[in-house]
Amino acid sequence: MCDHLSKQCSRYLRTLICGAALMAFSSVLFAADTVGIWDRFEKSATNDTAYADPLRDVRLDVTYTRPDGKTVKFWGFWDGGSTWRIRYMPDMLGEWSYSATFSDGKAGTSGSFTCVESTIPGMVAADESNPIWLGYKGGKHGTFRAFHGGPPLFKTSFSDANRKAFLDWAQAQKYNLLSVNDFQGSGFPQRWPIDPANYRQIEGVLNDMANRRMVYFPFGGFFPNESEDRPSNDADATLLINYYTARFGPYWNILFNLAGFEAEKYLSYDKIRAYGTEVTA
Numbered sequence: 001m002c003d004h005l006s007k008q009c010s011r012y013l014r015t016l017i018c019g020a021a022l023m024a025f026s027s028v029l030f031a032a033d034t035v036g037i038w039d040r041f042e043k044s045a046t047n048d049t050a051y052a053d054p055l056r057d058v059r060l061d062v063t064y065t066r067p068d069g070k071t072v073k074f075w076g077f078w079d080g081g082s083t084w085r086i087r088y089m090p091d092m093l094g095e096w097s098y099s100a101t102f103s104d105g106k107a108g109t110s111g112s113f114t115c116v117e118s119t120i121p122g123m124v125a126a127d128e129s130n131p132i133w134l135g136y137k138g139g140k141h142g143t144f145r146a147f148h149g150g151p152p153l154f155k156t157s158f159s160d161a162n163r164k165a166f167l168d169w170a171q172a173q174k175y176n177l178l179s180v181n182d183f184q185g186s187g188f189p190q191r192w193p194i195d196p197a198n199y200r201q202i203e204g205v206l207n208d209m210a211n212r213r214m215v216y217f218p219f220g221g222f223f224p225n226e227s228e229d230r231p232s233n234d235a236d237a238t239l240l241i242n243y244y245t246a247r248f249g250p251y252w253n254i255l256f257n258l259a260g261f262e263a264e265k266y267l268s269y270d271k272i273r274a275y276g277t278e279v280t281a
Contacts, residue, residue, distance in 0.1 A: 033111065036118025037093055038138070040250045045076065045084045045109040047102060054078045055194055055239060059103040062086050067094030067115070076100055076108070077246040080196040084108070087250040089123060090115040091137065123252045124215050144215065146177040153205050154182045154189060163205070167212060177215040184220050184229045191229050192236075194243055202248075210253045221257035222279065223267060234274075241278045 035041040051057040060076030076086040100108035127135025152158045183191035189198035223230045231237045
């Protein structure tokens with residue numbers, strides 16, 4: 001009798017131990033970061049240092065290690081106060097790792113994530129088999145039906161209801177690429193000088209468009225015709241390019257544009273080439 005009870009207790013104890021181990025393993029498994037291929041991976045980092053100018057006094061440098069062992073250097077961005085963020089668009093399935101440190105030696109953030117399959121077709125880019133057309137990184141093809149102009153999607157006073165009504169209409173007409181100005185104009189978020197709150201406003205619309213599988217083309221570009229909405233020197237131009245690409249580069253559904261069609265009126269060929277190289281680096 002005692003031996004029988006002892007065996008029952010032993011089996012019960014093993015069951016409890018195995019169950020506890022499984023629960024612990026599951027909590028680790030599901031706590032791990034996963035992100036779909038071509039989607040955005042994001043982490044925040046806190047830096048309480050009182051910089052006189054967080055945009056110029058320090059950088060958040062990031063190294064990503066791909067599943068194949070290759071490394072990619074990128075950077076993070078300041079998002080106001082003591083908050084910094086890193087973002088990346090993984091293009092390979094498997095385990096990634098990352099390490100971010102501030103240029104003045106302050107600790108940033110590090111860890112790993114798993115890139116899994118997603119329904120995103122790929123980052124919009126030149127078609128890989130016929131580069132005079134738009135397509136997707138990774139080789140998928142698509143048909144883009146563009147609408148130019150439209151309402152002030154990014155304007156502060158443009159209500160959520162009106163924005164939704166227009167995007168619903170555009171989708172019903174099978175438009176999947178919108179060419180609309182983002183920052184410039186009265187009542188719009190301000191591109192320059194950089195205020196993170198203005199960029200967060202842009203993100204809300206970009207997220208909605210990404211969920212609708214719609215692509216955004218900012219036809220005013222990094223350096224629009226309006227002189228008050230762009231940097232006046234090369235150092236600030238580089239700062240803007242780096243901030244914009246760190247923040248919006250990991251969006252699969254945005255097409256970068258250096259400037260509008262009037263660019264030759266206020267940018268020399270050498271500057272267009274130099275800035276364009278920075279954008280695509």
